[in-house]
Amino acid sequence: MKSGQSPGSLKSFENRRFYAFIDTTYLRGRACGDLAKALCDGGADVVQIRAKDLSEDGILRMAEAIKPVTDRASVALVINDSPNVARKVGADAVHLGQEDFFHSGYQRAEEVTGVPAKMGLGLSTHSPEQAVRAVAAGPDYIAIGPVFATPTKPGRPPVSLDYVRWAATNVTLPWFAIGGITLQNLDDVLAAGATRICVVSAVLNADDTAKACREFTKRLDSRS
Numbered sequence: 001m002k003s004g005q006s007p008g009s010l011k012s013f014e015n016r017r018f019y020a021f022i023d024t025t026y027l028r029g030r031a032c033g034d035l036a037k038a039l040c041d042g043g044a045d046v047v048q049i050r051a052k053d054l055s056e057d058g059i060l061r062m063a064e065a066i067k068p069v070t071d072r073a074s075v076a077l078v079i080n081d082s083p084n085v086a087r088k089v090g091a092d093a094v095h096l097g098q099e100d101f102f103h104s105g106y107q108r109a110e111e112v113t114g115v116p117a118k119m120g121l122g123l124s125t126h127s128p129e130q131a132v133r134a135v136a137a138g139p140d141y142i143a144i145g146p147v148f149a150t151p152t153k154p155g156r157p158p159v160s161l162d163y164v165r166w167a168a169t170n171v172t173l174p175w176f177a178i179g180g181i182t183l184q185n186l187d188d189v190l191a192a193g194a195t196r197i198c199v200v201s202a203v204l205n206a207d208d209t210a211k212a213c214r215e216f217t218k219r220l221d222s223r224s
Helices: 032-041 056-072 083-089 128-136 160-170 186-191 209-222
Strands: 018-023 046-050 076-080 093-096 120-125 141-144 175-177
Touching: 018 032, 018 209, 032 046, 032 056, 032 209, 046 056, 056 076, 056 083, 076 083, 083 093, 120 128, 128 141, 128 160, 141 160, 160 175, 160 186, 186 209
Parallel strands: 018 046, 046 076, 076 093, 093 120, 120 141, 141 175
Antiparallel strands: none
């Protein structure tokens, strides 16, 4: 828990293992609130709103529809890319890429989250060097990936399981493996040392979203 953060005011990421997404690329006409409920019913611990094609107003409207669902399920809500929306809606965290954080001039998490923290912060990392720098900034968690090639991040070369193994040995704050993770390769990711995972397309493209989540969480539970 960050300094100045009151107990229970923000959800910790320490005991959260399955991180799911509502990505507008994969909505296919589904209502975002219904999709959020399916993710929560399936056992997601975290739901991130990722809407690269929407304005901040559009993301805010999505967040306002989704937050009551995640609140009822005690699931952490994360907003991708937009600290303003995260602040306005009272999200548990904002997630930023390396460029959005360091290239924007930020050096410490509290420059984004506020003091005392109004929200948490997650940072993407793609190499051990980026992870070391990110951890030093004091986020609530980092993402390790993309482990495998993924259409969610076209053009981004996969970091391979070697980076997962490195993180398992060297990163002490909560971290999530992300990128191209499926039920077919999940055991390899867990064997490399991951205990928390992010899944996008393997859940959002499934015929039954809640069932797909449950299959992942069951596998995670069996390895705990």
